[in-house]
Amino acid sequence: MLKQKPNDMSRRHFMSHMAGASAMAGTALSVGSSIQSHAQELKKNRKSAIMLWMGGGPSTMDIWDLKPGANTGGPFQPIATNGNAQISEHMPMMAQQMDKMAIIRSMSTREADHMRGRYYMHTGYVPNPNVEHPSYGSVIAHETILQRPELEIPPFVTVGGGSVGPGFLGMAWSPFSVNSNGQVRNLDMGLDDRRLMERMAALSQVEKDFIKQDRGSAAEDHMDILKKTLNLMTSEQMSAFKIDQETEEVKERYGDTNFGRGCLMARRLVEAGVPFIEVGLGGWDMHQNIFPTLADTRLPELDRGMSALVEDLEQRGLLQDTAIIWMGEFSRTPRINGNTGRDHWARAWSVAVGGAGMNGGIAVGETDSEGTTVETEPFTSQDVMASVCKALGISLETTFTSKNGRPMKIANAGKVIPELFT
Amino acid sequence: MLMLISHLTGSGQNRRVGQRQAALLGGLLMSLGLANAHADDAVSEATSGLDPVHQINAAMRTTWGEWEITPSRLASEGEWCRRVHLDLIGRIASVNELRSFVNDDDPYKKSNLVDKLLYDEDYTEEYARNWMTVWTNILIGRSGGTENNSLTNREGMQKFLRDSFARNKPYDRLVYDLVTADGSNSPGLENFNGAVNFLATKVNDEDGTLATAATSRIFLGLQVQCTQCHNHPFNEWKQQKFWEMNAFFRQTRMLRRFVPGTRDLASAELVNEDFALAGSDAAEAEIYFEQRNGLLNVAYPVFVDGTALSDLYGEERGNSGYVDEMVRRTELGKLILKNDGEALQEASYLERMIVNRTWAHFMGYGFTKPVDDMGPHNAPTHPELVEYLGIEFRKASYDLKQLMTWIVLSEPYSLSSRVNKTNKTIDDPQLGESPKFSHFYLRQMDAEQLYESLIVATRAEKTRGSYEDQERAKTRWMQQFVTAFGNDEGEESTTFNGTIPQALMMMNGDLVKRATSGEKGSFLYKIAWSKMKPVEQINYLFEAGLGRKPTKNEIRLGNELIKARMSEQKEKRDVNTARIAALQDVWWVVLNSNEFIINH
Known part of the structure; x- marks a missing residue:
């Protein structure tokens, strides 16, 4: 390889030659001409999803399903929205966007531990020592990658949060984790292209020799990631991360917060063709002093960023092809504890979804007068996932095979929430 | 073969090392299929000091036999040298270290190297640094103490651990120090005790439930956090037991010390204070928890094995919240250690957990997954070996270096990561198979x-x-x-x-x-x-x-x-x-x- 004139070799060309057996075979890196000719057509069906992940467990009865007057209700009052459902008085900007969002008020799950809840809500499965399940982001990236032959940056990006990994789908479907400031570290080698390519050529030889020694998949995964990294280092599409390119007015609308910047970056990434973006907003684990914390810090940040995202996607004509999912690992106890906080509660709570053709302006399901139990048909993580898949045009008959040969239906065979589509 | 082994044993400069060599050699010979019954006998006679190595090898060979696995061949000397440096002292071998090992003709060179890395003064600092790093991450995570105004002082935690590992503090003592610590979190203060940083952010809020969960999980291998709110279907632990364990932590507070005239945190101090719930009497400091049906239940300090402080000291003292009558955390520390010196037939929670954790450190997978969930619902892959090593570790006075030596000199640790036809899929834990330790599992450096x-x-x-x-x-x-x-x-x-x-x-x-x-x-x-x-x-x-x-x-x-x-x-x-x-x-x-x- 070194004998070729490296100058003649584009990086893309080089990439397609590095390494044989690869998890990326059949996807973006090895697109054949037949797929490319369909590119325009596929682009038309291009759908994305943005997950707003509320790490720590947000108290949904103080946000989406208020119980004014109940002894569990807390001090917040509901306000009217431009949809049919009322929400918290501390979400006034969202109230003007609720015609595009649906609240599912009858979520009922079983995992009230952070780690388990995060895993379950991200995958639709409870943790199992023998199988690692892929998260929503990995699954949706995997199922939509063929629609994006031109995508050079990772199809699953997580901004300001950890997300959950690709499980048995393999390292190639890992979330690419970035800060909300838009700075991706260590992008530049500071060497000329020719020398970089020579290094990569020698490296690929050493890598292949080690892979040939039959030591297991970690060695191959490493090579896949190297390829994706080189791809990204040289891609123009990286400018999607540069939220500085937006006007002051737009930045102001999203809010000068990590979450606001993350939402803005999510919109830019959707425009660049990234199929799944997760934006994290943590700090919801409010075991004490919950109401001032919600009213003064968390809810204003959420309200501004989320409402800007919904409004902006709509105005740009992107909302019809972009699903939005708002959720955390669980919610918080209706009972207010001795420290004026709420503890973990999974039995009755809310998530919010919208976009990609799902019905807006509605609330699905009901909880009892104290917010303790679900009074209508309960829904689960799997059901939310199944509904989002349907909205994105992903077949619910899709079945994966885990590494140990077990067939696994997409969304763990969840059922579509009918009110979102009828 | 007999002669060869006894010759090697006899010629060892030091008997302890000689025995170790023979055990190692025996394992290798057997893995090559050269062993016979006589050699087995000879090895076990010659290796009374290193029985654990022999027992590990025997247990693994049984497993391989059951699964019809031929273990991978031995790793090259260079590979073994590299991994032993990484796992024991936290870095790869230098060129000099590598060459002097590979060029060494001494048949005992493997155990000589392990001895050097563990006991030679030149390596004390690196050994202590490595295990300080491992345990800092276990106890407070990689972000513990890195935020502004944190109650955790990361350097204090590190100092305590580094000193403990440099002195090779027995493991039971290390745990006792962490569970019972009081004092200031920052080095340089008069009553500095770096061990307090383990509990620093886990006691003030949520009634000490974080301390309860972390102590149970990290030292006892019991994942009890789910039982805080209700009895858990997959966990033998009941909600009652969670709160009885929690009762040990209720006297404990982390007090903030500010820079005079500011709201900046200067340091923090972990203290035990008289405890009583509002409206209750500290003389009988009960706690309450809410069951799922809404009823309140009462709890007093009871250890996981059912020993209540009131059994040991009578109800008046045992349930007291006054620290001059009863420091509950000190009692918890004693209960965790109570197997000390006793010839119990079973390994304790503490012993099983550290065996599993150490094994996983060197082998890449533990006997359970996750490694710190050893409750009755999650049976280990090699229960007898866990029991055996736990008891041997106790007999070795909780000396971590001995436990490490047994594992590092064992046959499974010596195997190549290259797989063969017989173990390629059946021993790939990434495919969801239980680990059979018939080859070295690849893993990324930290x-x-x-x-x-x-x-x-x-x-x-x-x-x-x-x-x-x-x-x-x-x-x-x-x-x-x-x-x-x-x-x-x-x-x-x-x-x-x-x-x-x-x-x-x-x-x-x-x-x-x-x-x-x-x-x-x-x-x-x-x-x-x-x-x-x-x-x-x-x-x-x-x-x-x-x-x-x-x-x-x-x-x-x-x-x-x-x-x-x-x-x-x-x-x-x-x-x-x-x-x-x-x-x-x-x-x-x-x-x-x-x-x-x-x-x-």
Whole structure:
């Protein structure tokens, strides 16, 4: 390889030659001409999803399903929205966007531990020592990658949060984790292209020799990631991360917060063709002093960023092809504890979804007068996932095979929430 | 064979080492299929001091027999030397260390090396640093103490652990110190006790439930957090037991000490205070918890094995919340240790957990998954071996170095990571199979291991500053990989996990830029100006990074890089610049390879 004139070799060309057996075979890196000719057509069906992940467990009865007057209700009052459902008085900007969002008020799950809840809500499965399940982001990236032959940056990006990994789908479907400031570290080698390519050529030889020694998949995964990294280092599409390119007015609308910047970056990434973006907003684990914390810090940040995202996607004509999912690992106890906080509660709570053709302006399901139990048909993580898949045009008959040969239906065979589509 | 073994045993300079050699040799002979019944007998006679190695080997061979697995062949000497350095002292072997091991003719050289790394004074600091790092991450995570105004002082935690490992503090004592600690969190203060940093952020809020869960999980292997709210269907623990355990932590507070006249936290102090719930009497300090049906239940301090403080001291003292009558955490520490010196037939929770944790550290997988969930619902793959090693560890006075030695000198640890037909799929835990330990499981270096390895390999920071400065620099560097999940339990994830941010750091980051620097006085500069011929220089870099000599093909690649750099310098005729540039290329390739970053 070194004998070729490296100058003649584009990086893309080089990439397609590095390494044989690869998890990326059949996807973006090895697109054949037949797929490319369909590119325009596929682009038309291009759908994305943005997950707003509320790490720590947000108290949904103080946000989406208020119980004014109940002894569990807390001090917040509901306000009217431009949809049919009322929400918290501390979400006034969202109230003007609720015609595009649906609240599912009858979520009922079983995992009230952070780690388990995060895993379950991200995958639709409870943790199992023998199988690692892929998260929503990995699954949706995997199922939509063929629609994006031109995508050079990772199809699953997580901004300001950890997300959950690709499980048995393999390292190639890992979330690419970035800060909300838009700075991706260590992008530049500071060497000329020719020398970089020579290094990569020698490296690929050493890598292949080690892979040939039959030591297991970690060695191959490493090579896949190297390829994706080189791809990204040289891609123009990286400018999607540069939220500085937006006007002051737009930045102001999203809010000068990590979450606001993350939402803005999510919109830019959707425009660049990234199929799944997760934006994290943590700090919801409010075991004490919950109401001032919600009213003064968390809810204003959420309200501004989320409402800007919904409004902006709509105005740009992107909302019809972009699903939005708002959720955390669980919610918080209706009972207010001795420290004026709420503890973990999974039995009755809310998530919010919208976009990609799902019905807006509605609330699905009901909880009892104290917010303790679900009074209508309960829904689960799997059901939310199944509904989002349907909205994105992903077949619910899709079945994966885990590494140990077990067939696994997409969304763990969840059922579509009918009110979102009828 | 008998003669060979007894000869080797007899000629050992020191009996302990000799026995160890024989056990090791016996294991190797048997793995090669050369063993017979007589050799087995001879080995067990000769190795009374190292029975655990023998027992590990026997247990594994039984497993392999049951699954009809032929274990992978032995790892090369260079591979074994590299992994033993990584796992024991947290970095790869230097070229000198590697060469002196590979060229050593002593048949006992493996156990000699283990002894050296564990007991030689030259390695005490690195040994203590490695285990300090491992345990800091277990106890407070990678982000613990890194936020402003944190109640945790990371340096205090590190100082306590480093001192403990440098002195080889018995494990039971280490746990006792962590569970019962009181005092100030920051080094330099009068009543400094770094051990308090373990509980610093886990006692003030949520009634000490975080302390309850962390102590149970980390030291006892019991995941009880789910039982806080209700009885759990998959967990034998009942809600009652959670709160009885929790009752031990209710006297404990972390008090803030401010810089005078400001709201800036100067330090914090862990104290035991008289405890009573509002409206209750500290003389009988009960606690309450709410059952799922809404009814309140009462709880007093009771250890996981059912021993109540009221059984030991009578109800009046046992249930008292007054610290001059009863310091509950001190009693908890005693209960955790109570197997001390007793010839119990069963291993305790404490013993099983540390055996599992240590095994997983060296083998890549524990006997259970996750490693710190050893409740009755999650049976270990090798229950008898866990019991046996737990009891042996007790007999060895909880000496962690002995436990490490047994595992490191065992047959499964000596195997190659290259798989064969018989173990390729059936022993791949990534496929969801239970680990059978018939080959070495590949795993990525930790970020900390990478950091130390680069510094040792390149002597990148010759004058590294004070110990505290070094650790601070490393902690700062680590932060680029750590994402906190933003919950009270301080959970976090790392992007040093084989994904793109890690690859970017390895290809372009400052640490690797420094390691591949060609400036005057640098590692590569010295090699370029040494007496080594070009091919020897390439050899040296492969040995420094990968613990082996380059293949013919790799030498060819190196030579091509030299040629490429030379041709660039043709006009200026600057051969030295070209040679250093080529070495930079080769070293960059070595450091970025899968073989470098993967402990194999």
